Amino acid sequence: MIAKIKQLLAEVEAMKANNAEELEALRIKYLSKKGAINDLMADFRNVAAEQKREVGMMLNELKTKAQERINALKDEFDSKDNGSCDLDLTRTAYPVKLGTRHPLSIVKNEIIDIFGRLGFSIAEGPEIEDDWHVFSALNFAEDHPARDMQDTFFIEAHPDIVLRTHTSSVQSRVMEVSQPPIRIICPGRVYRNEAISYRAHAFFHQVEALYVDKNVSFTDLKQVLLLFAKEMFGADTKIRLRPSYFPFTEPSAEMDISCNICGGKGCPFCKGTGWVEILGCGMVDPNVLESNGIDSKTYTGYALGMGVERITNLKYRVNDLRLFSENDIRFLKEFEAAY
Numbered sequence: 001m002i003a004k005i006k007q008l009l010a011e012v013e014a015m016k017a018n019n020a021e022e023l024e025a026l027r028i029k030y031l032s033k034k035g036a037i038n039d040l041m042a043d044f045r046n047v048a049a050e051q052k053r054e055v056g057m058m059l060n061e062l063k064t065k066a067q068e069r070i071n072a073l074k075d076e077f078d079s080k081d082n083g084s085c086d087l088d089l090t091r092t093a094y095p096v097k098l099g100t101r102h103p104l105s106i107v108k109n110e111i112i113d114i115f116g117r118l119g120f121s122i123a124e125g126p127e128i129e130d131d132w133h134v135f136s137a138l139n140f141a142e143d144h145p146a147r148d149m150q151d152t153f154f155i156e157a158h159p160d161i162v163l164r165t166h167t168s169s170v171q172s173r174v175m176e177v178s179q180p181p182i183r184i185i186c187p188g189r190v191y192r193n194e195a196i197s198y199r200a201h202a203f204f205h206q207v208e209a210l211y212v213d214k215n216v217s218f219t220d221l222k223q224v225l226l227l228f229a230k231e232m233f234g235a236d237t238k239i240r241l242r243p244s245y246f247p248f249t250e251p252s253a254e255m256d257i258s259c260n261i262c263g264g265k266g267c268p269f270c271k272g273t274g275w276v277e278i279l280g281c282g283m284v285d286p287n288v289l290e291s292n293g294i295d296s297k298t299y300t301g302y303a304l305g306m307g308v309e310r311i312t313n314l315k316y317r318v319n320d321l322r323l324f325s326e327n328d329i330r331f332l333k334e335f336e337a338a339y
């Protein structure tokens with residue numbers, strides 16, 4: 001009897017089935033009423049009394065093992081048959097990685113925050129604009145080169161409609177519907193017809209600021225510029241203004257900050273000069289105020305505009321513009337800690 005149990009145990013352990021029918025045949029062979037194990041159970045009463053305990057235990061073990069083995073084989077079929085298994089392919093991969101803020105958004109928000117503390121509120125305008133708001137209302141002459149096809153994306157069927165080349169267009173959008181005091185900051189995307197390279201792109205981002213009120217002077221502008229530079233680049237930052245020309249400001253200037261890489265000593269980044277240019281600015285040209293319905297005898301104003309990519313390059317040393325729009329996760333991850 002013991003030999004028979006051992007033999008069946010070995011058989012049970014080696015049981016294999018290729019399909020449900022084979023499995024059922026095994027179940028019938030070993031576990032059904034007329035199966036091999038039940039036959040042994042029936043013989044149990046013939047076992048000598050002193051062996052009953054040992055044989056009983058072995059029989060029970062055999063029965064349990066057979067049942068377990070059949071169950072295990074059945075589980076295998078079930079998971080293969082209906083395609084369901086413990087692996088849920090629709091489940092989100094863990095750990096869930098949080099996204100990070102884009103470097104341009106980080107810097108844009110910093111700029112907005114600094115001007116926000118000075119009382120500027122956000123204004124926005126359309127990226128697809130008309131010639132009036134981008135050029136004419138801002139005192140661009142009819143033949144100004146910026147209107148040239150080479151700089152500006154025009155809509156072929158509507159030469160009056162352009163992709164805005166600067167956020168200065170929002171100045172006129174705001175002035176035409178409101179009266180001073182006006183103190184706005186206009187962040188947004190702008191477009192120019194440039195060949196894409198590490199230092200030029202067909203789209204980039206600007207932040208424009210405009211302040212129009214009674215008695216606004218160039219001194220006010222300088223003070224705001226200095227404060228902005230120190231907040232953005234550190235308390236040691238110096239600024240200098242160079243005379244320049246923009247159609248919409250008079251006088252106009254470009255602002256340099258002391259190179260924040262070498263601290264003004266001169267390095268390859270600032271081409272040995274110790275200064276780097278960061279923005280354009282000036283007093284709003286009276287023609288611009290008048291074109292947009294504001295009395296230039298009562299009011300004066302200043303405006304300034306800067307490129308967000310340029311500021312980001314200075315702050316985070318991103319010197320290839322293309323990186324900003326490639327969405328390479330390795331690049332974006334570098335800014336995880338920056339906000």
Ligand code: DAH
Nearest residue numbers: 166168280281282303304305
């Ligand atoms: N709109 C100019 C540009 O895109 C930048 C600029 C210069 C804006 C001077 C201003 C300003 O408001 O006063 O290059």
